[in-house]
Amino acid sequence: MNRIIIVCCLLSVGCVSLEYASRQKQAIIHSQMLKELKQQSNKSIYPGYTRNGQLGEYITKGDVYLGQSKYNLAISTYKKALELDPKNVYTLNNLGNAYSGQGEYDLAISTYKKALELDPKNVHTLNNLGNAYYKQGKYDLAMSTCKKMLELDPKNVYALNNLGDTYLGQGKYDLAISAYKKMLELDPKNVYALNNLGSLYYIQDKYNLAIPTYKKALELNPKNVYALKGLERIRVSQSKANQ
Numbered sequence: 001m002n003r004i005i006i007v008c009c010l011l012s013v014g015c016v017s018l019e020y021a022s023r024q025k026q027a028i029i030h031s032q033m034l035k036e037l038k039q040q041s042n043k044s045i046y047p048g049y050t051r052n053g054q055l056g057e058y059i060t061k062g063d064v065y066l067g068q069s070k071y072n073l074a075i076s077t078y079k080k081a082l083e084l085d086p087k088n089v090y091t092l093n094n095l096g097n098a099y100s101g102q103g104e105y106d107l108a109i110s111t112y113k114k115a116l117e118l119d120p121k122n123v124h125t126l127n128n129l130g131n132a133y134y135k136q137g138k139y140d141l142a143m144s145t146c147k148k149m150l151e152l153d154p155k156n157v158y159a160l161n162n163l164g165d166t167y168l169g170q171g172k173y174d175l176a177i178s179a180y181k182k183m184l185e186l187d188p189k190n191v192y193a194l195n196n197l198g199s200l201y202y203i204q205d206k207y208n209l210a211i212p213t214y215k216k217a218l219e220l221n222p223k224n225v226y227a228l229k230g231l232e233r234i235r236v237s238q239s240k241a242n243q
Helices: 004-012 019-040 042-051 053-067 071-084 089-101 105-119 123-135 139-152 157-170 173-186 191-203 207-220 226-241
Strands: none
Touching: 053 071, 053 089, 053 173, 071 139, 071 173, 105 123, 105 191, 105 226, 123 139, 123 157, 123 207, 139 226, 157 173, 191 207, 191 226
């Protein structure tokens, strides 16, 4: 029964896991990707500030609203920016993020697709599209999107993360473990991957692997509630087995 509950928890937050890890992951990934997107899109966006100061103002305001989870304001602001520059991939991507943030996944998907028509190799938009598919339970589409990302960038941590989440959603635990392990090879301090890896080992009764995985997560974050609970579950299970 405990294992069933853990699997349900892992799957309960759409494209990721657990209440604690999910909140942490989404905040970290959004921050990282927003920074990378801005860096990559400087050439296309910053000229807009020169040609049209209003465009730059709308984009900046939209980013602020998105960062504050004020999705309705972000949406209306990004739409104003798109009226001035309908082919701005950065704005389309973040408009999709705002739709996704308030659970409007169909609108998010259609917006991401518009961005990908303009820039088919944009791994950030592909990542967001995969997330939206996953949250709708469309695992096959999420999987194909992950694979496109990895074709473009075999070491893309976001793609490996989504791949692991998708395998997890399909109940393919060994494949999920493989994806998270590859993710940790690239990002050894990724607590989210360690949490999920520990849980998968626990589900498979591989306590000898689950325990050091959880402990490593705790070394990185001693207040990691999920890792603490994972170790407690193992202790209880082992105690019952010895009775």
